[in-house]
């Protein structure tokens with residue numbers, strides 16, 4: 260039974276039809292998604308998106324203790340939207356040695372991280388065995404450390420460098436320590452858009468095929484959509500449709516992560532960045548349309564923690580993590596900090612009325628407060644049995 264306020268939110272006949280589908284867990288069509296993109300009332304979208312969000316995840320909101328490492332920004336491509344990639348001659352070009360990366364991971368391990376998230380440019384000269392050695396060195400620090408590394412585009416580059424097919428590449432990297440794939444490089448699947456924003460990059464089919472191959476091997480990955488540049492709404496919906504179709508086939512995606520375009524220091528700087536309204540609308544529609552995804556993540560680095568906090572009422576159930584060091588979005592003008600403490604994430608989640616849950620890379624719960632009252636102050640956080648001491652000390656600073 261809808262309240263009077265909810266009835267008002269759904270005054271539009273088409274929204275009532277969509278609401279009935281959402282309540283009965285019927286799949287939304289592409290026409291439904293297009294209709295949702297016409298909605299100007301964020302409260303209506305928030306109300307609708309909260310239905311599957313709470314059906315799937317209750318009142319929980321997830322975060323992870325992780326460390327990002329962008330191993331090098333040297334890249335053989337020059338995607339028009341990218342502010343990160345450099346050539347050897349550029350002053351901002353860099354590459355970390357394996358020893359430097361081991362040092363970064365080791366110091367973060369002392370802060371209780373459970374995951375290394377590692378991506379970089381398509382390096383012009385590193386050989387395949389360099390990446391294997393890197394994975395082995397990181398795994399040697401602590402075999403329990405989950406290595407979430409490489410986009411599908413990097414996998415295709417490594418396959419080319421190693422003269423291997425995709426399956427062989429993934430098998431060898433997995434043997435060296437790769438645990439799951441990151442979701443970057445998808446951009447927008449439409450070839451019309453790819454020709455304008457990332458000419459020369461692999462096609463949608465090649466991106467999807469890397470994830471399909473990995474999922475068939477039993478691997479898990481995330482997926483993304485870079486939006487808010489030259490794409491049409493129909494092309495966004497087409498992108499979501501292709502992700503939903505692959506998820507139907509493999510069930511290998513853990514989460515969907517929309518990435519808003521950032522405009523500084525790249526060849527598309529004349530395009531205005533998506534607004535807060537656009538970002539929240541996009542997250543809510545993703546939650547409604549991607550009915551076979553368990554998790555929708557609002558990556559606070561590119562949305563800001565303030566907007567990520569609000570997104571917890573717009574279909575989102577995950578804020579990502581501590582991150583510690585990020586270069587890709589910061590070279591594109593991101594004003595967010597480089598890291599968040601666990602206590603800041605917990606505080607943001609609790610203020611939004613959700614229950615903070617520390618997760619691992621596959622969304623298994625590592626720790627959560629016993630006291631589920633959302634208004635409890637972060638420094639009252641107590642952990643359930645089975646937590647790891649590093650996490651406890653991290654949360655205890657909240």
Ligand code: SF4
Nearest residue numbers: 334336338341344380
């Ligand atoms: S988006 Fe990736 S592949 Fe494209 S230029 Fe930047 S680093 Fe290279």
